[in-house]
Amino acid sequence: MPVPEFVVALRTKIGHAPLPLSGVIAVVLDERGRVLLVRRSDNGEWALTTGCLEPGEQPADGARREVFEETGVVVEAERLLSVEALELSTAPNGDQVHWLAIGFRCRPVAGTPRVNDDESVEVGWFAPDSVPPLPAHQARCLALARAGDGDPWFAGSR
Template identity: 80%
Template sequence: MPVPEFVAALRSRIGHAPLPLNGVIAVVLDERDRVLLGRRSDTSDWALITGCLEPGEQPAEGARREVLEETGVTVEVERLLSIEALDLSVAPNGDQVYWLAIGFRCRAVGGDARVNDDESVEVGWFASDSMPPLPPHQTRCLALALAGDADPWFAAPASAVRPFIRSAP
């Protein structure tokens, strides 16, 4: 998988230490509401289309760019699905990443789905009732995309707002 230049520059300084990165998850639907998936070259697992945002890149633009780069499909980004801090992940080379994943529902508007870079070994359209297993955060994004115009999902804060308690004078 190609490493963005800015990540390579950071890694040259911090090695494999945990690095916070912003990423996008694109749930791409076609005119029949089939879902576009890619079989990852690093794990051979099927997954929604994902990628790392470039510094200063707007998340919706990053989702559009990643789908085009990885699959050759042009999309219109329809709406925000979720924002989620993922658990620490470790790449096969030992690099550690804390991803902030931003999910979007996208609609295919052009292009033919194909393997368009080295991040996937296969791409394909799947009916929502015959999906291969996906990671839990991707399953949540898919459910939100298929639910219509549901509100975006985010994890609830760990603790409720605490009332202000004034100490005695």
């Protein structure tokens, strides 16, 4: 997966030390209630579309950008789902990241799903009863998106 240039520049100064980064999780639901998933190229697992925000990028814009970059689908961000600090993660190269994950429910407005970059090897729509296992924070975002127009979920708020 390509590492954003600003992260590469920071890593030259801090090495593998924990780096706080903001990211987005996009739950794309079509008119039939299916969810758009990508099979990641780094671990072969199915996942919601996720990605790192660029410095100064608005989170909803980042969600739209990431979905298009990974799937070729143009989406509209409909509402905020969640805001959560994830556990410290370590990349295969040793880089450590503290992610602040911001989840959005999105709807497709144009495009046909396809593998659109090297971050995924497969893209597809999944019916609610056929979604493969997802990481806990992504499964939570999916459940919140399917629940309708409720309040956003914040870790520690409930």
